[in-house]
Amino acid sequence: MNGKRIGRWGLLAVICLSFSIGEAFAQKKDFANLTRYAKENSALSKTAKKEKRVVFMGNSITEGWVRTHPEFFKTNGYIIGRGISGQTSYQFLLRFREDVINLSPALVVINAGTNDVAENTQPYNEDYTFGNIVSMVELARANKIKVVLTSVLPAAAFKWRMEIKDVPQKIQALNARIETYAKVHKIPFVDYYNAMVADDNRTLNPQYTKDGVHPTGEGYDVMERLIKTAINKA
Template sequence: MINSYLKYIFTFWFIACGLNAYSQKEVINWSGLQKYSVDNIAIGKASVVFMGNSITENWVKYHPEFFKENNYTGRGISGHTSYQFLLRFREDVIKLNPRIVIINAGTNDIAENCGPYVEEYTFGNIISMVELAQSNGIKVIMSSVLPALAFKWNPSVKDAVAKIQSLNKRLKEYAVKNDIPYIDYYDKMVDSADGSMCVDYTKDGVHPNLKGYLVMESIVKPFIERCMKQ
């Protein structure tokens, strides 16, 4: 069942990108399986893993003290979509056997980094990660997609705000229904006038600056502490 699902993901991506054939090396490179392979071996076991894209990767670079002082592990890869998250979830999360994983996915799906955005697929990928974590005894904290008015690298996406709000609504409903902690970064960081990220928290409208990350830290840390006590 799992192998068939992974085969479907591989096929979907390469069709979307207009490729008729692909090598194992291309698949591995695209999935990001090797980016943290050395670090994962060195760590052995993590306490808390942040699974994400460039927003998570930059977080570790902008404020490494937050991760080091709290024994948190960042597993973000720039440009990654939920499809890639799912493919590397075993390597970057399950094998580290953390107590908690925080999943932040959706931005690059909506930005169409991997072809046309389909909410059902993105939502399904996130739920699959939740189920994989839970089946391995890992507590899950789900989080909202951060606000964004547009994506400079793909200006053809004209309805980012509506898509982000729709996915967030669905994620929150799932989290509430299944008694999973849900972090709402969106409401704390959005400019309610147009749905963009508050200018104080970003330089490019998509990625937080240090001030934005400090806001996120103030939100996520209490969730982690509560989960640790349970």
């Protein structure tokens, strides 16, 4: 009897220890990478009354944009690029307060969806991705931040996830849904897709990319003309 009790207590101790280790491990993880821009965010001064600060929220396409054409952001006074390579809309939504709301911008540009379709964090579900985008819009508006929505860029496939099929169709369907939502809610929508797609209406035009997903400087030139016009109108 005592042996059984000791065994049970030992098993319980092991279970409790495993939970403790698991929780400690989970606490060390930062799924949304909330601290990625912590230093830059804290360094930003409070917005002046006449300052019209713009935040660009996105993934590696946005992160690469700031790195490739930093003068575009500086010259236009946009200042803030908050792109993180590999992230999905789920992660954008989690860090939206840290990297957008708390910075008190006048406007946020949201480019989301590429890595959702690539299934970087979980299987693709258009309803969930679209819902994340809508939630970001609602959070922005609740905090009196104007929004510009953008299309997902063209892509025929993802080299890091070649098993993902029907990529162009998924991107087109999501873009159509975002555009419709933007029109209904009177939100500026920037269509990068049709300005940058190749003649096959599937791939990112080779003159704008080297890997089929990320723009080169020439690709960002196209995006800059479109987004600047939308921001000025907004």
